[in-house]
Amino acid sequence: MTKNKSNKGVEILAIGTELLLGNIVNSNAQWLADQLAIIGLAHYRQSVVGDNMKRLKEIIIESSQRSKILITTGGLGPTLDDLTTEAIAQSFQTNLVEHKHILEDIKKKFNDLDSLPKSNLKQILLPEGAKVLPNPLGTAPGMIWSPKDNFTIITFPGVPSEMKKMWEETAKPWLLENHPSGKTFTSKTIRVAGIPESALTEKISDLLTKENPTIAPYASLGEVKLRITAQAKTTQEANKIIKPIEHELEKRIGLNIFGRNNESLASSVVDLLRERRETISLAESCTGGQLSSAFTSIPGASDVFLGGIIAYNNFIKENILKVPINLLQQHGAVSSPVAKSMANKTRHLFNSDWSIAISGIAGPSGGSNSKPVGRVEIFISSQNLQKSFQENFGPHRSRACIQKLSVVRALDRLRLSLLMQS
Amino acid sequence: MTKNKSNKGVEILAIGTELLLGNIVNSNAQWLADQLAIIGLAHYRQSVVGDNMKRLKEIIIESSQRSKILITTGGLGPTLDDLTTEAIAQSFQTNLVEHKHILEDIKKKFNDLDSLPKSNLKQILLPEGAKVLPNPLGTAPGMIWSPKDNFTIITFPGVPSEMKKMWEETAKPWLLENHPSGKTFTSKTIRVAGIPESALTEKISDLLTKENPTIAPYASLGEVKLRITAQAKTTQEANKIIKPIEHELEKRIGLNIFGRNNESLASSVVDLLRERRETISLAESCTGGQLSSAFTSIPGASDVFLGGIIAYNNFIKENILKVPINLLQQHGAVSSPVAKSMANKTRHLFNSDWSIAISGIAGPSGGSNSKPVGRVEIFISSQNLQKSFQENFGPHRSRACIQKLSVVRALDRLRLSLLMQS
Numbered sequence: 001m002t003k004n005k006s007n008k009g010v011e012i013l014a015i016g017t018e019l020l021l022g023n024i025v026n027s028n029a030q031w032l033a034d035q036l037a038i039i040g041l042a043h044y045r046q047s048v049v050g051d052n053m054k055r056l057k058e059i060i061i062e063s064s065q066r067s068k069i070l071i072t073t074g075g076l077g078p079t080l081d082d083l084t085t086e087a088i089a090q091s092f093q094t095n096l097v098e099h100k101h102i103l104e105d106i107k108k109k110f111n112d113l114d115s116l117p118k119s120n121l122k123q124i125l126l127p128e129g130a131k132v133l134p135n136p137l138g139t140a141p142g143m144i145w146s147p148k149d150n151f152t153i154i155t156f157p158g159v160p161s162e163m164k165k166m167w168e169e170t171a172k173p174w175l176l177e178n179h180p181s182g183k184t185f186t187s188k189t190i191r192v193a194g195i196p197e198s199a200l201t202e203k204i205s206d207l208l209t210k211e212n213p214t215i216a217p218y219a220s221l222g223e224v225k226l227r228i229t230a231q232a233k234t235t236q237e238a239n240k241i242i243k244p245i246e247h248e249l250e251k252r253i254g255l256n257i258f259g260r261n262n263e264s265l266a267s268s269v270v271d272l273l274r275e276r277r278e279t280i281s282l283a284e285s286c287t288g289g290q291l292s293s294a295f296t297s298i299p300g301a302s303d304v305f306l307g308g309i310i311a312y313n314n315f316i317k318e319n320i321l322k323v324p325i326n327l328l329q330q331h332g333a334v335s336s337p338v339a340k341s342m343a344n345k346t347r348h349l350f351n352s353d354w355s356i357a358i359s360g361i362a363g364p365s366g367g368s369n370s371k372p373v374g375r376v377e378i379f380i381s382s383q384n385l386q387k388s389f390q391e392n393f394g395p396h397r398s399r400a401c402i403q404k405l406s407v408v409r410a411l412d413r414l415r416l417s418l419l420m421q422s
Numbered sequence: 423m424t425k426n427k428s429n430k431g432v433e434i435l436a437i438g439t440e441l442l443l444g445n446i447v448n449s450n451a452q453w454l455a456d457q458l459a460i461i462g463l464a465h466y467r468q469s470v471v472g473d474n475m476k477r478l479k480e481i482i483i484e485s486s487q488r489s490k491i492l493i494t495t496g497g498l499g500p501t502l503d504d505l506t507t508e509a510i511a512q513s514f515q516t517n518l519v520e521h522k523h524i525l526e527d528i529k530k531k532f533n534d535l536d537s538l539p540k541s542n543l544k545q546i547l548l549p550e551g552a553k554v555l556p557n558p559l560g561t562a563p564g565m566i567w568s569p570k571d572n573f574t575i576i577t578f579p580g581v582p583s584e585m586k587k588m589w590e591e592t593a594k595p596w597l598l599e600n601h602p603s604g605k606t607f608t609s610k611t612i613r614v615a616g617i618p619e620s621a622l623t624e625k626i627s628d629l630l631t632k633e634n635p636t637i638a639p640y641a642s643l644g645e646v647k648l649r650i651t652a653q654a655k656t657t658q659e660a661n662k663i664i665k666p667i668e669h670e671l672e673k674r675i676g677l678n679i680f681g682r683n684n685e686s687l688a689s690s691v692v693d694l695l696r697e698r699r700e701t702i703s704l705a706e707s708c709t710g711g712q713l714s715s716a717f718t719s720i721p722g723a724s725d726v727f728l729g730g731i732i733a734y735n736n737f738i739k740e741n742i743l744k745v746p747i748n749l750l751q752q753h754g755a756v757s758s759p760v761a762k763s764m765a766n767k768t769r770h771l772f773n774s775d776w777s778i779a780i781s782g783i784a785g786p787s788g789g790s791n792s793k794p795v796g797r798v799e800i801f802i803s804s805q806n807l808q809k810s811f812q813e814n815f816g817p818h819r820s821r822a823c824i825q826k827l828s829v830v831r832a833l834d835r836l837r838l839s840l841l842m843q844s
Contacts, residue, residue: 017638019452019468020455020465020467021455021456021607022452022453022455022457022458022459023456023640024452025447025451025452027447029448030441030447033442033444034445035444036444037443045471045477046442046470047468047469047470048469055466055467078620078623079619079630080627080630081638117620117621118624119620119624120620137818137819159641161820282732284711284714288717288723289706289712289713289715289717290718292706292710292732293709293710293711293715295710296708296710296732296734296825299786299787299821302734305734306735306737306738307731307732307733307742308711308732309731310704310711310718310732312714312718312727313727313729316728316729316772320729350742365721365722399721403718
């Protein structure tokens with residue numbers, strides 16, 4: 001590497017005493033790092049400092065000597081401990097000036113003008129010469145500013161949703177235009193369910209040592225993501241490098257692959273149902289609305305999802321779903337016969353093509369020797385299919401975990417049932 | 423503050439290219455930061471660098487000038503890109519020496535001695551004079567080393583479980599003995615809903631500049647947390663410092679305070695209903711199960727939560743909830759009269775004391791001029807109370823955000839209704 005300015009990289013600085021106190025995890029830095037990798041900008045250091053003027057200025061000046069771009073998050077709000085903009089201006093002996101059109105934007109966001117707190121007026125100040133980085137979601141705008149040659153500061157608020165929107169809409173296009181890296185990292189994520197991470201990585205262990213593309217596995221509750229990343233001059237070239245590995249993964253993993261990139265289990269099930277012009281309804285007990293939420297988080301789910309019954313209380317299973325009382329007495333609410341009855345009654349009530357019923361013991365209490373915490377009965381019903389699944393997630397797991405795994409498993413069982421029928 | 427050495431603090435340095443690539447989030451730094459706060463050691467900066475010898479040495483030397491203790495995580499493994507120990511030794515021109523008893527420990531962990539990879543031998547090297555920080559769970563030990571006066575380096579592997587065990591067993595006791603802070607930080611979080619962050623901080627702006635206790639506001643979707651942190655010799659003393667400020671906040675913020683520490687809006691509503699021995703049922707349209715999920719995520723919610731109807735499709739509103747068709751035709755599904763009918767029909771169907779209905783337009787499509795995306799009708803029904811709320815969260819917000827805000831607002835409206843009635 002040569003010592004010219006192009007050897008300098010990007011730094012990320014997260015600002016907030018809450019990070020130093022360990023109150024929150026620095027997920028913004030991770031997200032930005034990932035974005036920088038995607039656009040091929042080298043990134044050599046991340047820092048965190050608190051809401052302290054002296055330390056903030058120290059690190060801003062340091063960073064301006066070391067890097068070509070400093071990206072900050074946090075400290076743009078209206079309160080007294082939001083110091084970022086002022087610290088940056090002071091670091092380069094520059095005055096803050098009012099940006100009237102930011103005020104107009106803030107006023108629009110407060111429908112009632114009289115309710116606009118005075119403290120928000122601070123947010124219309126930016127260093128002389130700085131370009132506004134608009135914030136479509138909140139009142140705190142950021143900025144893009146080059147206080148000296150070969151050094152630019154880009155500021156974002158700490159609220160992740162605002163930061164992400166501002167990155168996508170303004171900062172990323174600006175970087176691509178003003179700091180083209182000449183290379184790109186392109187990634188494609190293969191999403192896998194129904195097979196544990198260790199068994200999956202064993203199947204593909206020889207592929208995990210490849211250098212271009214690389215394959216990195218990330219496990220989360222009930223799912224493993226395989227991220228294929230290729231480096232090339234253009235996205236097109238990178239995609240050509242990814243293609244054969246993707247086919248190899250498809251060959252080895254098969255139907256356990258449920259989607260790519262942002263496709264979730266729920267969205268893949270919604271897509272499958274939509275293709276078949278079929279509808280679904282749900283009866284949930286221990287998941288208490290979470291399976292419905294998974295469906296309704298997908299835009300356009302109303303094409304296939306009609307609704308559901310949350311039968312949390314046995315009285316509801318009996319009186320609204322009309323599950324025969326003798327089934328409840330004989331087998332208990334967490335049993336295959338009751339789940340079957342719930343699924344079929346719901347399918348008829350909603351007049352849907354498919355239905356799923358879930359009944360289980362999410363804990364922490366309510367378990368017994370014969371039916372421990374973590375036991376979940378899932379039933380999938382359609383005119384041509386009646387299928388019962390018993391899951392045992394184990395009493396060592398938390399309530400939240402058991403509920404989440406039940407949802408993932410129900411979606412995956414339905415997905416496979418739909419694929420088997422086509 | 424004086425400029426003597428006691429003014430220097432602790433720094434955390436996480437080492438690993440995977441952090442710079444955004445592959446993983448730096449949860450180790452958050453955990454260590456929290457631990458440092460608990461034992462009262464001031465901590466002013468966190469950094470991340472990749473597995474690069476030059477940059478590692480640069481930041482180690484910098485940090486040795488700025489801080490009294492540098493805590494590192496990562497880079498202790500057996501592979502070529504694990505550089506931490508060597509970089510530290512080189513930074514202070516110190517030789518690495520073999521520690522035979524580490525080898526004994528590693529050998530014990532490999533039952534089959536022949537399988538011991540040569541690369542593990544690297545892990546028995548530490549700078550001359552360094553004390554071993556034993557790793558009970560893995561093969562990579564850390565160290566505690568003071569290469570110069572008033573400066574100590576403590577190294578941990580990057581594997582969180584190993585780091586935590588090594589902290590608890592060796593590093594924390596060492597710090598308490600060698601760097602007693604003579605103080606402890608104790609925090610209490612006051613949770614507030616129904617008032618925007620800027621308006622809230624204006625109400626308490628004079629309190630935000632206090633030094634002991636400090637009050638720090640953190641905003642998230644539909645909620646602001648106020649974290650009160652007191653510094654004292656003992657937890658008991660710290661609690662005495664927190665009490666009067668907590669009372670002052672209660673006086674100024676009043677009913678907008680819904681809970682403390684881990685109490686959520688949902689748990690506070692469940693508690694209120696349980697105290698009154700009353701039950702609730704729900705009718706959800708645009709939130710599609712998320713309000714039910716908020717209830718059922720609380721252990722023991724079954725005491726008060728009976729269940730609900732997800733009436734995502736209008737057919738269900740008409741045929742299961744029996745909302746009169748003329749109401750739907752005249753006012754549309756997103757209207758106060760339809761929400762009222764949904765709430766009352768559900769309350770009777772489930773025979774519950776309370777019910778909430780939510781109907782709205784979560785987007786991204788489905789909005790119109792008269793009913794834009796973000797319009798949400800909430801109706802709360804009980805024998806003595808019939809109350810309608812129209813929320814306008816704005817079409818600029820995402821579907822996920824509108825759904826989440828609807829849930830938060832519905833819970834808060836119910837909470838206030840319950841408090842008004844008692």
